[in-house]
Amino acid sequence: MSNSFNTEKSLQVAGHEYRYHSLKAFAVASSYRLEQLPFTIKVLLENLLRKEDGHSVMRSDIEAVAGWNPNQDQSGEISYSPARVLMQDFTGVPAIVDLAAMRDSVAKNGGDPAKINPQIPVDLVIDHSVMVDHFGNPEALADNVKREMERNRERYAFLRWGQNVFDNFRVVPPGTGICHQVNLEYLAQGVWSQKVNGELWAYPDTLVGTDSHTTMINGLGVLGWGVGGIEAEAAMLGQPISMLIPEVVGFRLSGHLNEGITATDLVLTVTQMLRSHGVVGKFVEFFGTGLSQLPLADRATIANMSPEYGATCGFFPIDQVTLDYLTLSGRSPETVALVESYCKEQGLWRADDLPDPTYSAVLELDLTTVKPSLAGPKRPQDRVLLENMGIETEKVLPEDNRDKGVPIANSNDQLNHGDVVIAAITSCTNTSNPAVMMAAGLVAKKAVEKGLSQKSWVKTSLAPGSKVVTDYLAKAGLQSYLDQLGFNIVGYGCTTCIGNSGPLTGPVAEAIDANDMSVCSVLSGNRNFEGRIHAQVKSNWLASPPLVVAFALAGTTCIDLTSEPLGEDQSGQPVYLKDIWPSNAEVAEMVALVNAQMFLKEYAAVFTGDESWQSLAIPDGLTYSWEPDSTYIRLPSFFDKLQASTTYPGVNDARILALLGDSITTDHISPAGAIKGASPAGEYLQEHNVKELDFNSYGSRRGNHEVMVRGTFANIRLRNKMVPETEGGMTKHLPDGEEMSIFAAANRYKKDNVPLVVIAGKEYGTGSSRDWAAKGTQLLGVKAVLAESYERIHRSNLVGMGVLPLQFLPGSSAESLRLDGSEIVSIPVVEGLQAKQNLTITLTRSDGSKEELKVLCRIDTDQEVIFFQSGGILNHVLLQLMK
Template sequence: MKNPLNCLKEFKSLSSGKSGYIYSLKELEKQGIGNLKRLPVSIKIVLESVLRNCDGVLANEGDVKRLANWNAKQPGDYEVPFVVSRIVLQDFTGVPLLVDLAAMRDAAARQGKDPSVVEPLVPVDLVVDHSVQMDSAGSANSYNINLDLEFKRNSERYEFLKWGQQAFKTFSVVPPSTGIIHQVNLEYLARLVFESQVDGKTLFYPDTLVGTDSHTTMINGLGVVGWGVGGIEAEAGMLGQPVSFKVPEVIGVRVFGKLNDGVSATDIALTVTQILRNEKVVGKFVEFFGEGAKMLPLADRATIANMAPEYGATMGYFPVDEKTLEYMRLSGRSEEQISLIKDYFEEQGIFGIREDGECDYTKVVDLDLSKIRPCVAGHKRPQDRIELPDLKKSVSALLEQSGKSSSQKVSTNKGEISNGSVLIAAITSCTNTSNPSVIIAAALLAKKACEFGLKPPSYVKTSFAPGSRVVSDYLECAGLQKYLDEIGFNLAGYGCATCIGNSGPLEESVSKAVKENDLLCASVLSGNRNFEARVHAQIKANYLMSPQLVVAFALAGRVDIDMESEPVGVSKDGKAVYLKDIMPSSREVEECMANCIKKEMFAKRYSDMSGPKLWQAVESPEGALYKWNEKSTYIQNPPFFDAFTMGETTLPSLNSLRALAIFGDSVTTDHISPAGSILPESPAGRYLRENGVEVKDFNSFGSRRGNDRVMARGTFANVRIKNLIAGGVEGGYTKIDGEGENVYIFDACQAYAAQNRGLIVFGGRDYGMGSSRDWAAKGTSLLGVRAVVAKSFERIHRSNLIGMGILPFEFASGEDASTLKLDGTETFSISGLEGGITPAMSAKLKIERKDGTVDFANLLLRIDTPVEVEYYKRGGILPYVLKKILEK
């Protein structure tokens, strides 16, 4: 066991009876290295990892000393080599990651190496939660119908996952219909303190992680340092590489005041999202402190932490304290583990939420809980908070701006609908169902609605997809599920569902009415993202809100309503019923929670992880190497290692590039990455039909992420994306050489590839914001894009582009595609990198116009760290890591 900086110290947890060694932060401070008492807790936990892995390869003494001397006001400009304790995956991003591991084993075998050398070096847990769709909703049979369809659609993927579970020693799968990754992580996977054998000695260290879902940050509410990364970063982390990131600023959020009655955790989370997005916390750590933070229940902390990607932060961190331990006890963790956690965190000086002034922050932002009001966010961004009384005015303005009228009525088999009608009302998993307070509130509201005889209009597709089976247990214990059932919020599955676009179809006549009349209808969901076309391709206005408000708006059937002054419905005896008549008080919710949530529920659910009988019946191949099926339309051997050699890599030319696309601001990874349904006439749809797949069996892009042929064809194919080269029409189109008719982007790329022409993409501000979708970068690479030039990048996507061998540049002098008057007819070359690449270097964009004139623009290379330079020089992170493994 290495002993960097003489900080290895014996540790005894008297209350748990455990003993061994730790890398002591107190010992580090005794040596005069840094003033650790002033460091935020989140920085200290990262510092422990750097100290523990200080072997001269993963990290060195300079890395330790720089971070130990972190300066709040001027953190510096260096990379932190962060080695995590474990990895979590969801199945949409986890399947392609497993595909890449299988392909790496094939590549190792082709080099004459033992393929088993490719093995995760830290525990990897994959939670199958993204595959259930709301095909059926609002009936007693919805759960079983959706589960059966899930297994019929995904049998190949599930066979592959089971192969992975037997092929890799440190790879485990949490079966379908168990819950969502974040809630399972909170309730079951998180350890807070790891205990490992190193050189024959017991070593204790903090639970840290990265996950292939951007909302991995939900675990920050439990005091675990971790965040979302792309699959390619996660692969490096699970193969022992540091997850390198630029040293962050840490924004402290001082929480104080007391919540008013009826204000929900969702209201807090949406308010925090708006405040911190305005504070521009992208790429920064956020750490909550103060008396108000101490008082927040663990579930509320998790709800706020979940939204970190929405406010743009790397993390939204709450340190471990007594409420953390209470939650660990409630969720069935052993007393021995809880005692170990407290003793370890106290010994390291990282236990407890800080008071004002106890440590240094780059900036402090105030959050007064007493000023928070019930609210929603929409119609297409989570940071666009609207206080509940103002929603009607906001919707009216949206309709007016869109040239729509709420008085327009269209008949369907489900009743009359109009602009502003709610067509989808989903109590969906992410953010909220780990929080019993809002679920109980929704169920109590449903109970009161039933007593008044209220029901949603027939055109509202209602669904309930909790993030854990424990939710069903406490609702059953409270006797409340029957009321949700009565108004259509029947259990429809345990998974992400509507929040990620698996909302299923609208009723046929409703769908037809929306399409033929170009109606601007709405969805309401208790999720965390509402980007364009994310929830459903036909629904243009999407509003985030608490589960109780989801039920209320489902009852109203429309979003153009003032919930304070207008009734949500009419009772069975003809009286107007208002939201205040059915909204439960905070006291009612708390009393119900106290009586119905029990430790035994968690222990029972997580004692058996064998999954449903359908999962148990799945048969899979065995062996270290996967037996690829060339006829499979779900799982294919990707081309990322086709040119792999142990020698030098030839970097692609940046001369004579053609523009594939020119985008405006806020193009998200949902716009870029293949997601949602596959249209029959699209390139991906044509591919599937040519391979014998019927349209009814297309499934979603997410379910086919293990097949690069499908995914490349779906990149930049979102129905709402607007490419200015294509005249700004919606959909994945471009013009070849900027001229002629619009063609599918994939078809254009095929034409460019035949000419051996490299491609460039232009973007605006916040290019790549949104979920950590590795296919947004993988697909861009497979289409032949060599560089992306934008006004600014979101953190994860910028990193993933480099990880796939694509150079990200920012305009350095205020220009953009608009000011440069780019239209796609130009030829582009990038110079200035010929002498070798270094982080943040300058470059020059040469623009050769169709009329022969030439212009130039200054660029900043957004390769930020030396390790990113190495990734790019090897053609991406995957060949870089594979070469390092095979060199051992």
């Protein structure tokens, strides 16, 4: 490795000597002033100093980052090498399938399959597969876990095989917690240390993850963000991540939250502000005196929501609050001492009396102005004040028969439009935060004491992010009250937030379908996109855990909880939210019960798993024994053709597969929830003798490309403008005009050797870092996507799969061009394709007229061009290994 600036130094901490690359030494050697650089830029700078090799990282790259200027547009490209990779099972299984397939490909070409191995530490936490089949009773947890193992035995056995044969790969078994919370509470170290050639090195703990909410770890001062599984696999295999030097937006916090205001209220306010400002592709860094008043769990709650406000990360620098949390969560004294010493030595330490960095732009929020809020009904940035909830709900209800109540079978109750049918305390956003979890327990306690109960039509559930939550709710004596309101623990995982909400009770489901009822969910999650939470639920609202409990009691969203009663007490007197809402002092008293012993106990055997996990039968061998009849794990076809070319071959006479609008999410493109029997994926599974009861979810089937390609663009709420009267994964096959599923049309086009394109509006690919949204697109035969703008991760994933992302130039769009989907699209051959170059494509309309259109190639960096020319990132890595 090069060391142009002679920055290698030693640091003595707790009896150990650590080697490190000194930012102070760099400043002396280079004359660059680093004092006012954002903390995140300093982390990137250290990364480049440590990885300088004269090839992927050069002296000029280091100087470009050191010279970061808040007043200039950032355009320089750098190669970033994270310390580690984090995965969850929905995104992790296909990544390990790809690694297994790469081993097969290497072996078939006469190479050593053991060369395909993670080169940096990789942790996979199984947290996305538990479903809320059982709820509202003491046996719910055990029953759901048993069903989870029955459904996913083959997937889990495959992961155990991977854990045995791949180096640097650990699996956290099911039933432990949500990957981001496990990362926050246990995996993250603040400062990473590793022996290299016999020397102990220290450097910032950094990571990328295959879940967009990897950003939660930024609350701990650990720089990390979500990438697609494709990009993560490349990082695992030792490839640096190509990225542009980011703009950094500063967010100043001052004051403190008022009485009764939760971290969820704060994060929804921050999300709305940053989404409105526009931070897509940018770093956000929080600063100001308000940070000293903000507990680490609150910081993590804000950092978690970075994908919702569109930023690459939402970073909180390391300070005394960070150290206190590391100690509380059971990290060793040596770890805490290293974090403090290293960060103070490197200028990575924040304190109120130290000068603030300079930023590309600054937003400000006085914490005293935050008010009780929710977000919905289908986007997390659409904040609604609690007092306006009833008004906002009315806006999305059907115009006719808004007050129509329909009977629920076997019950004296009626179901109305706007009723809450799912109330779920779920997701990493909030369950990592003891304050809001204790507040939910206190609301439940006070409600029970006043004789209130949840409405009969509400499906209630509690899915903690880790077992530590169970420990402190039990110690506080609050879990029993949650149980009495139906919030029994149903599992340790994402559940409802990822769409694993499970079925509604039969009578409620039948009432909804028979009368086309517009009903709602209220969940303490971070995602509420259309069709995500439950197929029968049209409106989804994000709320704090105590508000989730309150809405379960109210049973409707057509209510102003600030002025209307939740119900009546034993004496018939109205009970209002204010009557059962805990004071800040009450919450603080409960939070004080959380201690390090809880963390040490629950993480003592974190990689061991229970008997059912340990007893899984797994195959031997460096390569995987693919089962030809498997409907979960199949050998994909991505690596059948391996060749690179500097010439982009162009696309001739492509048909438009789908003409889509704005805010098309990765959930729209590749849903994670339930598989419908009448869908192409459902038909495939039935053909393979899988009963509908055992379909499981799209997310759990991501190791089978045959299911996933049939599920691409299969979201029940997808609207394709080519078939405006329909909803779901439908399109019009041309030129005959026959309407059919997108998968069926793509198949017919493929047989006729007709290439395909997809056209969309703004913010294409919003949401989860779902690699199958790109993989499925490629397998359908889509050669290019043309959109008005892209979310960061999905654009990168398209490049990583060899699908060309194109962007309309300002002032141009599908609407301005009056496209209807009947057009034929041609993209020219390009010798020496370049990043961000303009291309001229040709549109041939149905009347035969032709029109040339200039578009922007959204391959953003030179390294991405290289990947694209190889047919994708993993193809590039394989080609390099085979050399």
